[in-house]
Amino acid sequence: MELMEQICKLTDELEPHMLEIRHQIHERPELAFHEFETSALVKRELERMQVPYEESPCRPGIVAVVDSGKPGKLLMLRADMDALPVQEKTGLPYASKTPGVMHACGHDVHTSNLLTVAEILNRTKDQWSGKVKLVFQPAEEHGGGGREMIKAGLMEEVPDACFALHVETGKKGILAVSTGYLTAYSDGYTLTVHGKAAHSSTPEAGTDAIYIAASIVTALHGMMSRNLSPMEHSTLNIGLISGGSAANIIADEVEMSLMMRNLSKEARDVMCSRIEKLAQGIAEAMGGSCDCDFHPGYAAVYNDKEFSGFVADTFRKHEKLLYGNFSWEQPKEWLETGEAPLLGAEDFGFYSQKAPSCMIWVGVCEDASKHSPEFCVDESYMKLCTRAMAMVAAEYLSRG
Numbered sequence: 001m002e003l004m005e006q007i008c009k010l011t012d013e014l015e016p017h018m019l020e021i022r023h024q025i026h027e028r029p030e031l032a033f034h035e036f037e038t039s040a041l042v043k044r045e046l047e048r049m050q051v052p053y054e055e056s057p058c059r060p061g062i063v064a065v066v067d068s069g070k071p072g073k074l075l076m077l078r079a080d081m082d083a084l085p086v087q088e089k090t091g092l093p094y095a096s097k098t099p100g101v102m103h104a105c106g107h108d109v110h111t112s113n114l115l116t117v118a119e120i121l122n123r124t125k126d127q128w129s130g131k132v133k134l135v136f137q138p139a140e141e142h143g144g145g146g147r148e149m150i151k152a153g154l155m156e157e158v159p160d161a162c163f164a165l166h167v168e169t170g171k172k173g174i175l176a177v178s179t180g181y182l183t184a185y186s187d188g189y190t191l192t193v194h195g196k197a198a199h200s201s202t203p204e205a206g207t208d209a210i211y212i213a214a215s216i217v218t219a220l221h222g223m224m225s226r227n228l229s230p231m232e233h234s235t236l237n238i239g240l241i242s243g244g245s246a247a248n249i250i251a252d253e254v255e256m257s258l259m260m261r262n263l264s265k266e267a268r269d270v271m272c273s274r275i276e277k278l279a280q281g282i283a284e285a286m287g288g289s290c291d292c293d294f295h296p297g298y299a300a301v302y303n304d305k306e307f308s309g310f311v312a313d314t315f316r317k318h319e320k321l322l323y324g325n326f327s328w329e330q331p332k333e334w335l336e337t338g339e340a341p342l343l344g345a346e347d348f349g350f351y352s353q354k355a356p357s358c359m360i361w362v363g364v365c366e367d368a369s370k371h372s373p374e375f376c377v378d379e380s381y382m383k384l385c386t387r388a389m390a391m392v393a394a395e396y397l398s399r400g
């Protein structure tokens with residue numbers, strides 16, 4: 001039997017087990033860096049399949065390897081394991097048993113899907129070459145588990161390509177493969193303005209930190225329209241400001257927190273440099289000073305042109321098998337390639353900084369959005385995730 005047909009048969013065969021595993025993970029959601037039960041389940045499953053794995057020094061991450069034993073490329077496949085601080089309201093029989101914690105972003109689907117892909121690749125490894133690393137990472141939602149695993153050595157052997165998928169609310173059964181920036185750089189600053197306290201009756205004796213802060217706020221919003229190209233997709237939000245102690249006292253300190261999102265590194269660099277120059281320059285000109293603390297957040301996910309093109313071509317080439325024998329009908333416009341980038345953040349961005357990468361969206365529900373208490377994946381679409389990922393891997397590693 002041809003490899004791709006065999007993969008489809010295996011996805012059919014393994015579907016009931018995959019759903020069972022998904023229900024177990026869904027029932028016991030765990031927050032960022034606390035995914036120990038989930039990680040134990042991943043290890044048990046890998047042992048059952050006899051797929052070797054290592055525990056990452058960034059706990060409780062797991063890296064499994066399926067090696068064909070033949071020379072070839074190294075492909076990395078990634079799933080995230082963490083849940084969110086959300087009280088589930090789906091009413092599902094396998095709804096979360098942990099109050100206030102829920103798999104509201106579908107990472108339970110990603111984990112059970114990657115386990116199934118591991119089993120499929122392990123059973124077919126005589127038919128492709130090279131090897132696959134399967135990454136089960138903690139803390140995508142909060143804390144940058146991907147970045148921490150990379151710091152702990154995940155990419156010491158640099159993969160030829162990295163692939164991941166994310167389940168999405170939208171048209172069910174759609175595969176969205178775009179090229180270029182997919183999500184944004186998300187970074188923050190804390191600006192602390194220092195002035196000098198004085199009584200309000202003698203303003204000449206003090207330096208008003210609130211007045212300085214107000215000038216900085218105005219200047220930063222002006223910067224957005226004057227220093228960035230209108231073609232850039234960037235946002236800046238000063239979402240927190242505090243300072244002062246009483247109406248008749250000139251404030252000596254104000255703290256402001258801001259968040260910025262950028263789709264390109266160039267725009268991000270411009271914003272960082274302008275924010276610091278404006279804040280410090282304005283504060284000094286007005287007799288005070290300003291400390292600028294940069295808080296780097298997630299890197300933008302960048303879908304490599306060539307690899308993403310290959311992913312889309314693989315889907316086109318195997319469309320019939322990909323969408324064969326489902327209980328639902330294949331959508332007419334099943335492959336979307338011109339998706340506009342989102343200004344959200346995803347820590348797969350750290351992978352895409354190290355190796356040519358591609359992250360795709362798979363439509364699995366149509367009503368509630370991700371991160372909401374009603375987010376509910378239509379499980380009859382999970383097999384599409386498995387086929388998509390296993391086919392990309394098999395096609396990539398069969399090319400020699």
Ligand SMILES: [Zn+2]
Nearest residue numbers: 105141370371
């Ligand atoms: Zn999320």
Ligand SMILES: [Zn+2]
Nearest residue numbers: 105107140166
């Ligand atoms: Zn997510």
